[in-house]
Amino acid sequence: MTDAELEAFEAGRDLHADLLESIRQMKAGQGTVVHSPLIAARTASGLSQSQFAMLMGVSVRTLQDWEQGRRKPSGAAQTLIRVAVAHPEVLRELVQ
Template sequence: MLTEKELLERGAGRDIGAELLESVRQMKAGKRGAVHAVDVPQVVQARIHAGLSQSQFAALMGVSVRTLQDWEQGRRNPSGAACTLLRIAAKHPEVIREMQADWVLSPCL
């Protein structure tokens, strides 16, 4: 972390306008910096493919939104029946969408 004095010294020698123009030239030329791939957890992919919000998906899974968030952020791992349901959701999002439509009419069997 730089001190305020160090920041001022560093900034004093910069030509921000020239740096911005150079950046625009690079963008127009198609140049870009490093490209990073984001690894999206499978539970997030399953929920998104089903087209459901976290609260909708959590209700269908029978867990709290907080539990779903823990799964999505890698703080906890689903186990047992939840794991099986997540595999079904990932492979067959249409089934999850159908369950969601039925859930509105009758939450439990």
């Protein structure tokens, strides 16, 4: 989903209805737990989403979409993410 498509989707959402549906799903035991190695790497590095996004050269929104599985990173970003997963300490060094 491109940024423009995402903005159009967000503009047309009924948040009240979405929240009510989410509550119904939770009560019914439905839903999905997202486990993201990206989240694990970011937390292991001790960086906030904004710091991590800045290092990756993307917006916080894009990083959130990656973490939640709504979007897939590009090839270059995937390589950086593999480095982040294997060596989160490198990210701390880059921030300093």
